[in-house]
Amino acid sequence: MAKKNDYSISFYNEQQRVLFLEYVHIPKVAFDWIKNKNIAWTHANMYDRRSREFLKQFKPDDLSF
Numbered sequence: 001m002a003k004k005n006d007y008s009i010s011f012y013n014e015q016q017r018v019l020f021l022e023y024v025h026i027p028k029v030a031f032d033w034i035k036n037k038n039i040a041w042t043h044a045n046m047y048d049r050r051s052r053e054f055l056k057q058f059k060p061d062d063l064s065f
Helices: 027-036
Strands: 007-013 016-024 043-048 054-058
Touching (some): 007 027
């Protein structure tokens, strides 16, 4: 059963981390927020917040929610 705030997402611009969101419940909302704030990023890594397991890497052009 899914719980609230299951994910953490790190946003990078090239090799520099520009933002870390520790508590993410709905990834689409997090990506929409980043877009609305005009934060430049080249890729983002999503992790299981509790186990820290890497789940997926996203690039701005790959988003299809």
